[in-house]
Amino acid sequence: MSPVAMALLLAASMGAFGVLAWRRWRLLRLARPEARFDQLGERFRRMMRMGVGQQRMSRYPLAGLAHKAIFFGFIVLLLRSLILFARGFVDAPGFGYWVFDSGTLLGNVYALVKDVYVVLVLAGVGVFAYMRLVARTRRLTLSAEGVLILVIIATMMIADVVYDAAGLALHHPGAGFSPWEPLGSLAAPAFAWMGDGAKAFAWHAGFWVHVSLVLGFLNLLPLSKHFHIITGLPNVFFQDLTPPGRLRPIADIEGKIERGETLGLRTLDDLTWKGVLDLYSCTECGRCTDHCPAAKTGKILSPKAITVDLRNHLYATGSSRGATKAVEGEGGGVTLEDIVPAVVNPEALWACTTCRACEQECPLNISYVDKIVDMRRHLVMERGENPASLNGAFQSMERAGNPYAAGAEDRLKWAEGLEVPVLSDLPEGAKDRVLFWVGCAPAYDARARGIARAMVKLLNHAKVDWCCLGAEECCTGDAARRAGNEFLFQAMATGNVETLKRYGVTKILTVCAHCFNSLGNEYPDFGGAFEVVHHTQFLAALVREGRLTPTHRVETSLVYHDACYLGRHNDVYDAPREVLRSVPGVTLVEAAASRDRGMCCGAGGAQMFKEEEHGTQRVSEARTIQLVQTGAKTIASACPFCMRMLTDAVAKQGDGAIAQMDVAEVLLKSIEGEIA
Ligand code: SF4
Ligand code: SF4
Numbered sequence: 001m002s003p004v005a006m007a008l009l010l011a012a013s014m015g016a017f018g019v020l021a022w023r024r025w026r027l028l029r030l031a032r033p034e035a036r037f038d039q040l041g042e043r044f045r046r047m048m049r050m051g052v053g054q055q056r057m058s059r060y061p062l063a064g065l066a067h068k069a070i071f072f073g074f075i076v077l078l079l080r081s082l083i084l085f086a087r088g089f090v091d092a093p094g095f096g097y098w099v100f101d102s103g104t105l106l107g108n109v110y111a112l113v114k115d116v117y118v119v120l121v122l123a124g125v126g127v128f129a130y131m132r133l134v135a136r137t138r139r140l141t142l143s144a145e146g147v148l149i150l151v152i153i154a155t156m157m158i159a160d161v162v163y164d165a166a167g168l169a170l171h172h173p174g175a176g177f178s179p180w181e182p183l184g185s186l187a188a189p190a191f192a193w194m195g196d197g198a199k200a201f202a203w204h205a206g207f208w209v210h211v212s213l214v215l216g217f218l219n220l221l222p223l224s225k226h227f228h229i230i231t232g233l234p235n236v237f238f239q240d241l242t243p244p245g246r247l248r249p250i251a252d253i254e255g256k257i258e259r260g261e262t263l264g265l266r267t268l269d270d271l272t273w274k275g276v277l278d279l280y281s282c283t284e285c286g287r288c289t290d291h292c293p294a295a296k297t298g299k300i301l302s303p304k305a306i307t308v309d310l311r312n313h314l315y316a317t318g319s320s321r322g323a324t325k326a327v328e329g330e331g332g333g334v335t336l337e338d339i340v341p342a343v344v345n346p347e348a349l350w351a352c353t354t355c356r357a358c359e360q361e362c363p364l365n366i367s368y369v370d371k372i373v374d375m376r377r378h379l380v381m382e383r384g385e386n387p388a389s390l391n392g393a394f395q396s397m398e399r400a401g402n403p404y405a406a407g408a409e410d411r412l413k414w415a416e417g418l419e420v421p422v423l424s425d426l427p428e429g430a431k432d433r434v435l436f437w438v439g440c441a442p443a444y445d446a447r448a449r450g451i452a453r454a455m456v457k458l459l460n461h462a463k464v465d466w467c468c469l470g471a472e473e474c475c476t477g478d479a480a481r482r483a484g485n486e487f488l489f490q491a492m493a494t495g496n497v498e499t500l501k502r503y504g505v506t507k508i509l510t511v512c513a514h515c516f517n518s519l520g521n522e523y524p525d526f527g528g529a530f531e532v533v534h535h536t537q538f539l540a541a542l543v544r545e546g547r548l549t550p551t552h553r554v555e556t557s558l559v560y561h562d563a564c565y566l567g568r569h570n571d572v573y574d575a576p577r578e579v580l581r582s583v584p585g586v587t588l589v590e591a592a593a594s595r596d597r598g599m600c601c602g603a604g605g606a607q608m609f610k611e612e613e614h615g616t617q618r619v620s621e622a623r624t625i626q627l628v629q630t631g632a633k634t635i636a637s638a639c640p641f642c643m644r645m646l647t648d649a650v651a652k653q654g655d656g657a658i659a660q661m662d663v664a665e666v667l668l669k670s671i672e673g674e675i676a
Helices: 005-032 041-052 055-060 060-085 105-136 145-173 182-186 196-223 225-237 253-258 273-281 287-291 301-318 346-350 356-360 368-381 389-401 441-445 449-461 477-482 486-502 513-526 535-544 575-580 620-628 640-653 665-674
Strands: 434-437 507-510 531-532 555-559 584-591 633-637 660-663
Touching: 005 196, 005 273, 005 477, 041 055, 041 225, 041 434, 055 060, 060 105, 060 145, 060 196, 060 507, 105 145, 105 182, 145 182, 145 196, 145 225, 182 665, 196 225, 225 273, 253 486, 273 301, 287 301, 368 486, 389 477, 389 486, 434 449, 441 449, 441 640, 449 535, 449 665, 477 486, 477 513, 486 513, 507 513, 507 535, 513 531, 513 640, 531 535, 535 575, 535 665, 555 575, 575 584, 575 665, 620 633, 620 640, 633 640, 633 665, 640 660, 660 665
Parallel strands: 434 507, 507 531, 555 584, 555 633, 633 660
Antiparallel strands: none
């Protein structure tokens, strides 16, 4: 075409891209370190499945198909762009690096595949244009940038067809339809009537528009949400491989305080490089906010907005180690604004239930709970700025070892009338016994006590050797940790691990999804590596082994509510359903939002112990409506927090026809005929 023009265009655009990419790379390199280079094989597998395989895209079928068309189209058309760059230098219209030259077998096959993807990419662009401009899909922000990118992609595709068609008309007049170049040969007659000069002009125009837009688009990437085209796969590759329910501990809290180091996430300086990569990778698709229970119920929290606002702040400010716009402090150094409240409204932060619905939906594996809890950590431990309604729970956990302002001496009240083997009475310790970790809610919440009582009866029916800690059991600290009080959590975790080890406990059974998560996923960081099993898993195994046989019919239609800390945090979806299906008479129905799309009950993230943030509806009420809409007569749950939230919401709705039971209670009813 024109070697000089091509060289100048390439040099200018690659130079500009180099500068932009360097700025982004520098911020990444200067961020806090984080170890994400382990288990490379597993990382690669996940990247292939989630990134290249676009696994999560299918959760939104139409948008998913459109994105897949564009994603794979870009991969196919990358070669086309490289071929066109080369044709800018050589005077050979069919050049394709010899392997893909026009007329060769591979060249023909590639030309056909390329044409198919040009159509698919145009269709994908059409879908997104429809969603943005016509349907005005709520989760997508209508921005000039988004529309501009769609116009650029569509123009690139059309320019490619013009280049092929005008080229055929110019170099092979009257050639007719070619199955290898369907688009070009079908469009060629549109240029056939022109003179050679006009055909050559159209051919050159198609070429230069295509290559210019490709290179222009490349430069737009680091400046836009489409940076994910570059950072997306690395972000999926470097995802957290530890259990989703585990929060990273802050090491040496007291030492950090003495050294004046920040606790939690205060400014951009406290982000790790993976945190920065998360910000770079957000496509602004809004899937996270679309499923956020806080956003759904009118709270000001929007996970997407948190990421986008943090990214804008990062681009505007940089970090003190690599400031793009240095803010001079009194000492002449760089000071950065505190993220809360400058970028993130504290009310949004405190509305989060840590349910992970956002993370489950995000196609780029961007994490939220860790950042939100890290911001809370800074507010609570350094500024003492937690919601006042949490103070009571914090104080009670500190003084009495539970968030219910109840005495340790009352911990066994739930078991009145039952024979309960307490470890301190057993000279041999926990030897060969499974420890029933009762949890604070079943110990102190009047309704949740029924869960613990049902569980004990089932254990006795199955002749399980079990024991419990009695008054020595202390809150796991889950709520303190999710509320940002890491100091309190670590004190409680360390104390509990000491107690459990002292009695030689190896296996723990819990009826609470939050205890299950903390004990199983977080206590290993404090030296407590126990086998932890949730009661639904334990009961499913007992039924399977024939040690429990549900016999009495429980005639009810029943909908099971997935607890976030059992499902999304620990991937336990089938065990509760298996138990319920084993009960004769039960008709199990599913809510439209169930399993990994189940909506939170509103209790997690310490919400159970604080006032809900301002919104249009309580989360528990929204979830209860979804469950009631199934027409089921009974709501079953597998976590005492869920039970409390749903029971209150059902009572508020005044729907006395709906029963609310734990999975263990349903099973016991079938075994005993009724619950005493
Ligand atoms: S964890 Fe749940 S409540 Fe928190 S931002 Fe994500 S979806 Fe919203
Ligand atoms: S965080 Fe993920 S789900 Fe949310 S807008 Fe960004 S890419 Fe989409």
